[in-house]
Amino acid sequence: xxxxxxxxxxxxxxxxxxxxxxxEVDPVPDAVVAAAKGAFTWxxxxxxxxxxxxxxxxxxxxxxxxxxGPRSLAFEFSDVVIELEVEDTNGRRAIxxxxxxxxxxxxxxxxxxxxxxxxxVPDQLGRFHLDDVAAGPARLFCRFGxxxxxxxxxxxxxx
Amino acid sequence: VLDEATIRxxxxxxxxxEQAAWDALVDGFxxxxxxxxRGHGLYGAEAADVSQTVWLRFVEHVGRLREPERAGxxxxxxxRHECLRQLRRAGRSIPVADVPEAPDLQVSDDLTKGIVADxxxxxxxxxxxxxxxxxxxxxxxLVADPPLSYDDISxxxxxxxxxxxxxxxxCLDRLRAVMTAGRGITSDRPGSRDTKEATP
Numbered sequence: 623x624x625x626x627x628x629x630x631x632x633x634x635x636x637x638x639x640x641x642x643x644x645x646e647v648d649p650v651p652d653a654v655v656a657a658a659k660g661a662f663t664w665x666x667x668x669x670x671x672x673x674x675x676x677x678x679x680x681x682x683x684x685x686x687x688x689x690x691g692p693r694s695l696a697f698e699f700s701d702v703v704i705e706l707e708v709e710d711t712n713g714r715r716a717i718x719x720x721x722x723x724x725x726x727x728x729x730x731x732x733x734x735x736x737x738x739x740x741x742x743v744p745d746q747l748g749r750f751h752l753d754d755v756a757a758g759p760a761r762l763f764c765r766f767g768x769x770x771x772x773x774x775x776x777x778x779x780x781x
Numbered sequence: 782v783l784d785e786a787t788i789r790x791x792x793x794x795x796x797x798x799e800q801a802a803w804d805a806l807v808d809g810f811x812x813x814x815x816x817x818x819r820g821h822g823l824y825g826a827e828a829a830d831v832s833q834t835v836w837l838r839f840v841e842h843v844g845r846l847r848e849p850e851r852a853g854x855x856x857x858x859x860x861r862h863e864c865l866r867q868l869r870r871a872g873r874s875i876p877v878a879d880v881p882e883a884p885d886l887q888v889s890d891d892l893t894k895g896i897v898a899d900x901x902x903x904x905x906x907x908x909x910x911x912x913x914x915x916x917x918x919x920x921x922x923l924v925a926d927p928p929l930s931y932d933d934i935s936x937x938x939x940x941x942x943x944x945x946x947x948x949x950x951x952c953l954d955r956l957r958a959v960m961t962a963g964r965g966i967t968s969d970r971p972g973s974r975d976t977k978e979a980t981p
Contacts (some may be wrong), residue, residue, distance in 0.1 A: 633953045640909065640956070641924035643902035650815040654829050658811055658836040662795070662803040665840050679870035680862075693870065734833060758826075759834045778837040780830045780867060 657734075664732075669763070669773040672699035677779070692718075697762075697776040704762060704776055715755040715781045719762075724748030727767040733760045733781075757781055782927045783809040785850035792849035807836065809927065810853050814860045816925035817937065820918035821864035831867050835860045854933040857922070861937050904963055911959035916952035923949060 676696035692707040701723070709716040721729065724747050730739040735756045742762075744750040760781045764774040783791070783805075791809070794802025814835050818828050838859055839852075846855060909917055915938075922934050935942040 633950065636905075636953050636957065637920075637924050639902055639905055640920060641926065643906040644816075644909075644921070644924065645812075645926075647903055647906040648819060650811045651829070654815065654832050655807060655811050657829065657833045658807040658814075659800075659804050661833065661836040661840050662800055664837060665798070667844075671841055677866060680866050734837075758830050759837055761837075775841075777841065778834050780834050780863070780870075 666775060669775040670699045670702075672697035672702060672704060672764075672774050672776045674777045674779060695779060699774050702764070702766075702774050704764065704774075706762075708781055711754075713757060715752075715757060717750075717752040717755055717781075719750050719752075720744075721748040721750070721764060723766075725767045726764055728765045730763050731755065731760060732763055734758055739763065755781060788852055789849045792843060792846060792852055796844045803840075806839075806852065810856050813853055813925045813927060813929070814856050816921040817857050817860035817918075818864060820921035821861075821868065822914055822917070823864060823867060827867060827871075831860070831863045834863050838863075851933075853927055853929065854936065857929055857933060857937045901960075905956075905960060908956055908959040908963055911963075912952060912955045916948075916955055919945070919948060920952050920956065 674695065675698045676694065678694040692709040695706040695708065697704040703722045705720050705722075707718045709718075717731075719742075721744055724744065726744050726748060729742040729744055729750065731742060731752060732739045733756060735758045740752065740755070742750045742752060758780060759778050761778045762776045764776075766772055766774070788806075788809075791802045791806050795806060814832055815828075818831050818835075823831055835856060839856060842855070843852075846852060909920065912920070918938055919934070919940070922929055922937065929937065931942050931945050934940070934945055940948065
């Protein structure tokens with residue numbers, strides 16, 4: 623056996639041991655598996671998906687300035703834009719948002735941590751405010767008025 | 782481990798609304814998502830939220846996958862993005878640095894020969910916490926079940942494909958060195974089973 627083959631043999635053995643070790647010591651928690659399976663109940667097939675197009679957290683603008691300034695998020699689908707500013711207030715979240723176009727028939731915040739969605743009432747310009755929102759995965763559900771009456775859901779984000 | 786035909790069938794089932802198909806996908810790929818999340822140093826509620834968000838996003842995208850058989854790669858990449866977002870949001874550093882060579886590492890004979898006793902596995906898992914973050918992320922992906930291809934690991938970790946092999950070697954050497962150092966410490970404790978280190 624060459625030295626290279628021996629090293630490969632050794633590394634393979636360590637990896638196999640590591641795989642077994644992690645499976646024993648750090649398995650996927652049951653609650654995480656259950657939550658992942660439960661995620662399927664959030665399946666919706668009749669709403670359009672507004673993709674996350676901007677996240678100040680992802681741009682790195684907030685890196686190193688923890689707690690300074692709200693986090694900005696933007697979601698877009700076609701001509702619909704939903705913008706959020708999320709502030710961290712003692713572990714809870716305060717949200718200032720705006721939906722464009724503002725002809726919103728109903729708007730609600732859906733959260734994994736809350737069994738019932740939170741109804742939101744935007745003003746004439748589509749602006750809205752939410753206080754004391756739980757941290758964790760959340761999305762907005764928008765139903766528009768007018769002839770199209772289409773429904774838009776934002777992608778999930780961890781607030 | 783799910784083969785490609787099975788993955789395609791399960792994805793199609795999930796798109797059709799079959800909870801059982803979805804559950805099988807979670808059982809098949811839950812460990813892979815968890816490996817990415819843990820590899821980025823996330824624990825507790827943060828790890829649970831990130832994992833959950835990845836699966837919620839998968840619910841939205843499962844009907845739009847261009848290559849359903851590559852669902853694992855999609856999940857790993859999405860998990861990576863969610864981890865980075867979480868780390869940046871929390872103002873924490875992101876492991877991007879290269880792993881330098883460490884030629885002077887002391888490695889025990891047993892580990893050099895690739896012998897890892899059952900009872901040493903817990904120590905091995907602990908030793909993983911002692912290697913650079915970049916190594917933890919790579920090693921967890923390399924031993925994840927189901928395994929990812931080097932192409933997918935490259936995309937998931939933003940690591941050039943050509944450097945995965947050499948980095949893997951360096952990371953495993955570092956892991957062995959941490960194990961060796963750990964043995965030196967435990968051999969001083971009463972009741973240690975490691976007689977090799979204790980006797981000159």
